[in-house]
Amino acid sequence: MTTQDVQLSVALPDGSIREYPAGASSLDVALSISEGLARNVLAAKVNGKVQDATLPIDVPADGSAVPVQLLTWNDVEGKSTFWHSSAHLMAEALEALYPGIKFAIGPPIENGFYYDVDFEGRHFSQEEFKKVEDKMLELARQKNAYVRKAVSKADAIAYFDEKGDPYKIDLLQGLEDGSITFYTQGGFTDLCRGPHIPNTGFIKAAKLMNVAGAYWRGDEKNKMLTRIYAITFPKQKELDDYLTLLEEAKKRDHRKLGKELELFAFSEKVGQGLPLWLPKGAVVRERLENFLRRAQVRAGYSPVVTPHIGSKQLYVTSGHWEKYGEDSFKPILTPDVGEEFLLKPMNCPHHCEIYKTKPRSYRDLPLRLAEFGTVYRYEQSGELHGLTRVRGFTQDDAHIFCRPDQVSDEFKKVIDLVLYVFKALGFSDYSAQVSLRDPDNKTKYIGSDENWDKAEQAIIDAANEKGLPIVMEKGEAAFYGPKLDFMVRDALGRKWQLGTIQVDYNLPERFELEYTGADNQKHRPVMIHRAPFGSMERFVAILIENTAGNFPLWLSPDQIAILPISEKYEAYANELFLTLQEADIRGFVDVRDEKIGRKIRDAEVAKVPFMLIVGEKEQAEGKVSVRRKGEGDLGSMSISDFTAFFQEQVKV
Template identity: 45%
Template sequence: MNKQLKDHKQIGQELELFFTNDIAPGAPFWLPKGMVIFKELEKYIRKLTENAGYLETSTPIMVKSELFKQSGHWAKFGEHNMYNLQLSDEADGSNPEGYTLKPMNCPESTILYRFRPRSYKELPLRLAEIGRLHRREKSGEVNGLLRVRQITMDDAHIYATEDQIFDEVSNILDMMIQFYKSFGFEYEFRLATRPETRAGSDENWDKAEKKLAEALEKKGLKAGDKLGDGAFYGPKIDVHIKDAQDREWQLATVQLDFHMPEAFDLKYIDEKGEQKRPVMIHRAIFGSFERFLAILTENFQGAFPLWLSPVQVQIIPIAERHNSYAQKVLEQLKAAEIRAEVDARAEKMQAKIRDAQMQKISYMIIVGDREESENKIAVRSRNGQDSGTLSLEDFLAKVKEEVESKA
């Protein structure tokens, strides 16, 4: 790590966003300000997926282990990478059954699909889920938000016919590009092919790898290779981004899967009334919210873009007699859904400005005698830029535009 740059754990503490505690290794605690960012990101991804025709669902966190035996996860990841419990319904603890905290959503998503018979008219069926997953990362590998045991993932599973694969993968790649561009990240695609230990026939692997390579090619996207790095059930296209320190991270992924539809005997009725097997496409855009937030925090060094700023505007009355005007300004900002606070402490104006800058608050509004008598506000940005005196209406219009453009 570059000496001048702070890591996300330090920034998370200083700005009161999140922290970890030995009482829950690998599972972060979210403070109110961190939760503002978390919820804004959630809102953004929900909007993107809704616009792309996904339907949101939710499945249980804890299910009987037999589900993961059927899916193949048990054999692949073993008991050591999942949290498994023996639970009994009886008072004396007899006849315990094996349960697992889900390490991924896929097997449960197939239960939603199998809820009733499906017709070709419903395909592609895009089921999204922002779910909490648990994975037993080794304690030596747990690191702040970058590697956690409790993961929030913006997951989705698409059930489609083979003819629909290209359009679906293509739309997902577009969504990934739009998403990562909006944060200003550089990104690269990687095609990850069949691993040594895998499920499914070579014929299906040939077909799946070819389909993904075709999707990249037809979109004119270059992709590096990750030979043998596919999921055990199918090949994938991963998105790698570079952070502020030139470190590379794998975040988004789209995976093509012919195996799980077979393992769970998924079907749909085609135009001729015959039973067919759908394909399953797994995809995540953030990947893990926790990891994405760690990278964002370090990338911006806590100075988040306005739409993510926990406090967007700090109102600074110059003297105590300006507090009630400051309060009036606050009410108007809140009515316009701007996250604002008044610093009414009996401190010097310069000290209040310095503190707001330390807290990386995007804008400061300074109000004194002149502003109050003219019914205006003086605006400064956190990087010291002075926007002069303007009307609250003009400021609100500027701020709204900046929020909406996610600049």
Template identity: 45%
Template sequence: MAEISVSIAGGESKQFSEGIAAADAIKDLVSNKQRKKIIAVRAEDNIVDLTTPLTTDVELQPIEIGSPESLEILRHSAAHIMALAVKELYGDGVKVAIGPAIADGFYYDFDREKAFTPDEFEAIESKMAELAEARIPFVRKVVAKQAAVDFFQKAGEEYKLELLGEIESDTVSLYEHSSFTDLCRGPHIPDSSWLKVFKLLRVAGSYWRGDETRPMLTRIYGTAFFDQKELKKYLTQLEEAKKRDHRKLGKELGLFTIQDQIGPGLILWQPRGALLRKLIEDYWKDEHYKNGYQLLYTPHIARQDLWKTSGHLDFYGENMYSAMEIDEVKYQLKPMNCPFHIGVFNSTKHSYREFPIRWCELGTVYRYERTGALHGLMRVRGFTQDDAHIFCRPDQLEEEIFNIIDLNLHILKTFGFDQYDVYLSTRPEKYVGSDEHWELSTSALKHALEKKGLAYEVDPGEGVFYGPKIDIKIKDQLGRSWQCSTIQVDFNLPDRFEMSYTGEDGAEHQPIMIHRALMGSLERFIGVLIEHYAGAFPIWMAPEQARILNITDDQAEYCEQLFGQLRLAGVRIEKDLRNEKLNYKIREAQLMKIPYMLIIGDREKEEGLVTVRLRNGKNLPPMRPEEFIEHIQKECAQGICPE
């Protein structure tokens, strides 16, 4: 039998018989202590099971417990173990669909006449624990596609058959785990005993393939960890996340509402929410003006031909709403603002001396989202992008990207986000434009990130069809990531719309277009803000900064005078002069997360003072109204201009 050379990254190689399992090779290459931590290996850029036979010279990189890859493998395996438990408990009355690992756990979709409920979790978890103790191995088999079709046809697993029908390869990989066989690429844990710490969390309805015309399945969510402390920490975080849920707080704080009569995914901003949004918009506009941007306003609809020229009908048509006919011409709601900004550009001739041109717009767009995907402010059908487009010459591209990053991080910091992950997304398989343009734009994005000193990950093939992009995912108080900011370089639209400017040489040249959104959408960003601050906004963006509370009716006149004085000074203030006990009114103000309560009794009335109570229950010393105004103004300035 032939021999192969196997090594661990950075170590010496050894000779083994061809076909040796990765686990057996590792025994001779690492210490016993390290070997117990290895859950899988990376070989030639692929992560594979420890049971994988090695057939060529290879350098192995161990995947050890505690790494992100190891957690994903554990959770994917937990989904299979849960599916086996469900099949053993409920028999042939359950059909299986898909069961991947996700960011914070795993799920599996089941087709059962009676939907699963959390009441059944105890039985399923108990069976999973029993299976884990049995040390059942995960066995990978590569079989002919037709053999897999025959197997799942006999088993009556119609969802697996549909997935098989989309696979072009002649062979597929299956994983056997006791009596459960799944269509799966893997990798998996060596056996079920590695699953020790897990918890089933919730159920949800899920249409097969996300299609509302297909069967409704039951999705069971769970999570798994290697350490009990990590699970406890995660469950505590889940409880905190429930308290911070922007849908719950949005209702309690009177910020927004969604009504079936209006339509799902369409937001009605209530007065307090509308004021919060105004504060954010005003700040956004002011910062853009300081940074050389000009404001645009554009329509909500356009001729369908515009979307044909832009390519949106070809590449994005399924997310656009149906056309409407006006004067026998088809129009459609806009899913993007870009073609309108190009229209402004093409309305006049331009010289190279004008560049860069920076235009911004808080533009409302409309995109179709399936009902099951809608989620409060986070996933809607009508939303406002904090959009901007920069038109520049090739020699200005890198500097413009750098400036965008600078403004982006400044604005995020002002809103309290200084933790984030940065990704550079490169050319996808399906793209438009020349390789030269892709290389130029990718290089410019990369150099701008390096010039800024930002660590980033390359996300291969995840660029948009017209160009590469930078994505910034911010982290909230609970450490959760949210996709907000994006910077995209585009040579495609300038070409499609025949954009040009007169160069220094007197000839016509095509500008480069940069798309960018810093918050992404106002709706989603405000949803993130609500959860980040648990509704207790910093003073500069609090829709109600202070509330006047009288102790008895004797102070009502002074309270009215005080209310007028503070409102004229720009303080966002309300008053509660109801004939209720003071403690009751304080409690209500605290539940509304109001930063300051101004308590007015006889002493305050007689001496022309205010007693200031904070929302955390502490008090400031009594002060004159003018001092309170100065205090608020100073705190606002510090918030808008963070150190």
């Protein structure tokens, strides 16, 4: 390569600068480093934007170095590109097997991808999964390149009109001419922005996971399409490992364990998405609430209680009605002419009205109001899922009203509270997502740019000061303000959003909240929304799956099971139970006419942490024989020794 050939400078993540001739692609960059790397590159992030690794890198007019990150299977964007390309491969296989079908959309998702297909009245079932998988792998082995081509809107419409794909034509109506691209691999062409992997040969394992119905564009008035979920991997072993993980996840499914452990239930007569907390589940829920209440009292929060309904005007003032309207919040009561009430969809407007019940001074702030408030939101029946997606749920909600100079300290204190909750409940692997505005869709939000800029910067500064690992996500903010969302990984490596903190300059303006400052002038407070659990329902669901139902000892609904060997020792067992109850140890006496081995097995299945076995020897000595779930026999202990041992183990 001569000096005259060098026209492109590339800045790699390790800080090194490499030079290439104009027209070089990210794949060329990979090849210049090593052939092994090039074989694994799926896509590239160029100037912060993910694109095909085979595309030429644009040379900046000022000649500056272009930041390039080579993406492999180990990168989130690499997997997403891999699965996006796999969706096109599945569509190619489906079209080969079922000529004349119509395609809608086929995006990647967190694990795999789906494609919405119109089979035109034909029923597609799981019995057909295997032949689609086989066809996908047959096509993948052809190593067909994903070829990008820019087309005019008119040509794109003409192509899909001739093919008879009405959903693609519908999508094209919303696109601007000059921004339309096709991708072709083998004999299949799709409307797509990309990016894609270099060729189909990277795909070595495929599995169709599920089939469901989905309305076109999510509108119940439109046609119901067939949504096919699938996943692919670059190695068969990775698919095998994933399927093993799914089997473990099935065992931990909170819906299954919730029923087996008698924690919660649903009733068709009560209504879909409205959970019923059974006695044992209510104990778990109450313990969680009391745990957080104690922490909140120590942190200076004041408890409040607000109604389950509110006037429609309350939500008009807050802006929620304008943003969501009757699709989400339907009027339920009209007791008098001109009056409309809604089931409460959120607690913040009520708390704003509590703030306004009397004049506030700068000396009164921060004011921290906390409520375990039950709210109601309309979710389509197809979106409901156990406790993780419900229509009625209780938020561990709090709102902090503070002066602008207090925002940073208050935000950091909330971060500390969230991390305290995570530690107490065993969530050690977490990160934080800063959810910002979408700068290209400002109509989605309320409030001034100035307030948004201040709120976003306050969150970023506080997170950095606390040393949180953060990622920025544009377009994920609430409509009234940016937020910090905590993402945790559970025991199976799955990521969940738990806990959120939001900075809000807008609701105080809409509700005309004020305080008198040291200058004796009126000022506007800032509002911080926070919910460490998020919702009790979703948090309990995730906790069940993370622990496989083996709750921390302090949270277990039944901490002990007293197991008399025969009915001769029931009186002694009941006496022990009363003594342990006085020490705030929860459990039961198993008086069933069963052998002791069966009683032990059943207590293990019920996830009871301690089994106290009593027979002739224990009664004579005033002791218990102690077993711990998962550990076995701990030996004989006096009641006082067991109580002391238990109290040491139960500490949060």
